[in-house]
Amino acid sequence: MIRQPEPKPEVLSRRDEIVAALRALVPPHPLSGESVIADPLRLKPYETDGLSAYRQPPLAVVLPSTTDEVASVLRFCHANGVRVVPRGAGTSLSGGALPMADSVVIGLMRMNRILEVDFDNRLAVVEAGVTNIGITRAVEERGFFYAPDPSSQLACMIGGNVMMNSGGAHCLKYGVTANNLLGLTFVTIEGEVLRLGGAHLDAAGYDWLGLVTGSEGQLGVVTEVTVRILRGPEGARAMLAAFGSVEAAGRAVDAIIGSGIIPVALEFMDRPCIHACEAFAHAGYPLDAEAMLIIEVEGSVAEQDELLARIRDICAPLNPTSMKIAESAEQSAAIWKGRKGAFGAIGRISPDYLCMDGTIPTSELPGVLTRIGEMSRRYGLAVANVFHAGDGNLHPLIMFDANDPDSLRRAEAFGAEILKLCVEVGGCLTGEHGVGVEKRDLMGVQFTARELDQQRAIKSAFDPGWLLNPSKVFPLAQAAG
Numbered sequence: 001m002i003r004q005p006e007p008k009p010e011v012l013s014r015r016d017e018i019v020a021a022l023r024a025l026v027p028p029h030p031l032s033g034e035s036v037i038a039d040p041l042r043l044k045p046y047e048t049d050g051l052s053a054y055r056q057p058p059l060a061v062v063l064p065s066t067t068d069e070v071a072s073v074l075r076f077c078h079a080n081g082v083r084v085v086p087r088g089a090g091t092s093l094s095g096g097a098l099p100m101a102d103s104v105v106i107g108l109m110r111m112n113r114i115l116e117v118d119f120d121n122r123l124a125v126v127e128a129g130v131t132n133i134g135i136t137r138a139v140e141e142r143g144f145f146y147a148p149d150p151s152s153q154l155a156c157m158i159g160g161n162v163m164m165n166s167g168g169a170h171c172l173k174y175g176v177t178a179n180n181l182l183g184l185t186f187v188t189i190e191g192e193v194l195r196l197g198g199a200h201l202d203a204a205g206y207d208w209l210g211l212v213t214g215s216e217g218q219l220g221v222v223t224e225v226t227v228r229i230l231r232g233p234e235g236a237r238a239m240l241a242a243f244g245s246v247e248a249a250g251r252a253v254d255a256i257i258g259s260g261i262i263p264v265a266l267e268f269m270d271r272p273c274i275h276a277c278e279a280f281a282h283a284g285y286p287l288d289a290e291a292m293l294i295i296e297v298e299g300s301v302a303e304q305d306e307l308l309a310r311i312r313d314i315c316a317p318l319n320p321t322s323m324k325i326a327e328s329a330e331q332s333a334a335i336w337k338g339r340k341g342a343f344g345a346i347g348r349i350s351p352d353y354l355c356m357d358g359t360i361p362t363s364e365l366p367g368v369l370t371r372i373g374e375m376s377r378r379y380g381l382a383v384a385n386v387f388h389a390g391d392g393n394l395h396p397l398i399m400f401d402a403n404d405p406d407s408l409r410r411a412e413a414f415g416a417e418i419l420k421l422c423v424e425v426g427g428c429l430t431g432e433h434g435v436g437v438e439k440r441d442l443m444g445v446q447f448t449a450r451e452l453d454q455q456r457a458i459k460s461a462f463d464p465g466w467l468l469n470p471s472k473v474f475p476l477a478q479a480a481g
């Protein structure tokens with residue numbers, strides 16, 4: 001189970017005073033109403049995030065609508081030694097937005113305005129609470145889109161994406177959030193408002209954007225984001241390649257990437273996942289296969305035809321049990337339908353699951369998947385694999401029963417062993433979900449004590465009192481504050 005830092009008694013005992021001060025700083029919104037939540041029942045939705053095995057109600061939640069309000073809340077918390085947990089949509093799968101009992105949650109969801117769209121310079125400026133899909137919706141009329149596409153894109157917010165450096169199925173070609181980010185408005189714990197980056201891919205001086213991207217709400221609060229928008233491709237088409245073994249599918253991934261082709265997406269599903277998704281989405285998936293790949297290419301029709309034919313030829317020697325090339329946008333959508341609903345589909349067959357997230361070199365896929373299968377038998381817990389195979393970004397979904405403490409304990413140990421294996425074969429602890437509370441105690445597997453000290457020194461430089469999301473990223477015993 002996850003341990004949290006001891007709550008500060010001096011903060012808990014001043015709860016009413018702190019809530020009153022926050023109410024004075026962030027008055028009710030004319031349309032959305034109350035901006036500070038302290039009633040225990042109304043705090044319930046904020047006590048957990050996408051890692052719902054762990055829960056902790058915060059001291060209070062504050063819902064600012066402007067950068068100035070965020071700055072004044074941070075200034076107050078800094079002056080009073082109050083811990084702060086920034087929160088977007090709360091979809092983090094690593095417990096990044098899990099509160100502490102003595103913390104104030106700053107929810108950014110009311111900051112949801114599109115501030116500027118500049119098609120000539122291919123950028124958009126949006127507030128941190130705009131959903132990921134909301135950016136594409138704001139620009140698609142003119143044929144543009146925002147590329148990083150987490151599966152949670154209907155709900156998750158761009159501020160959370162920046163703080164987790166989120167990825168998605170199409171990041172194989174377009175890169176993750178960091179590769180599509182131009183600038184930020186960023187508020188420090190002292191309440192100072194900084195503009196980092198700007199409207200270009202590079203900015204003079206140190207790379208501040210690079211430093212704060214992926215910092216999991218530990219260095220400051222993002223209020224505005226400038227992103228690159230791209231013109232959509234002429235067209236895109238998917239194909240499905242099914243195999244009689246996980247190893248053969250893994251070798252196909254390796255061969256496609258090794259050939260120099262960069263599909264726009266290359267996704268992997270194993271047998272349990274194929275069955276769960278087919279029962280849920282009726283997408284026509286091959287139920288006789290042990291594993292299948294969804295491969296999408298884009299460009300003109302001629303380019304699509306050529307790339308799909310080359311990929312089919314690369315897969316053929318691996319004896320696929322079936323291959324299906326979509327002939328239309330509708331057929332492509334049908335192939336994607338099951339994949340997009342994969343997490344929900346697993347939720348239908350298991351009361352609870354842990355979604356792990358680690359990255360490995362693609363050449364290690366067959367061996368790693370075999371060892372995950374062995375672990376599954378040893379821990380007595382089912383696992384389904386669905387992941388961004390082209391990036392080597394694994395997402396084993398470990399099924400367990402949260403009502404059974406032993407089942408949760410085994411799931412946690414199983415997950416930790418998978419992540420250690422990722423590091424052992426030359427990969428890393430996270431691909432896109434961040435460290436949060438979930439992986440913080442494994443950071444020593446990836447980094448030396450000296451490297452962790454240096455990372456903590458950066459945290460201390462931004463936030464000397466360790467007030468911003470302090471229980472995340474670093475092993476608890478080593479977190480300051």
Ligand SMILES: Cc1cc2nc3c(=O)[nH]c(=O)nc-3n(C[C@H](O)[C@H](O)[C@H](O)COP(=O)(O)OP(=O)(O)OC[C@H]3O[C@@H](n4cnc5c(N)ncnc54)[C@H](O)[C@@H]3O)c2cc1C
Pocket residue numbers: 049050085086087088089090091092093095096097108128149150151152155156157158159160161162163164165166167168169216217218220221222223343432433469472
């Ligand atoms: C079904 C499902 C599918 C998912 N698929 C993907 C996927 O394909 N790819 C992927 O990368 N992730 C995925 N995720 C994980 C999650 O959606 C991402 O991590 C996302 O970026 C979190 O955004 P959020 O707005 O929900 O942030 P939250 O969960 O609210 O917060 C995430 C972290 O960012 C911090 N934070 C949030 N907003 C701010 C801000 N404005 N300023 C400072 N700190 C902030 C929080 O403190 C926390 O540490 C998935 C999650 C679910 C539930």
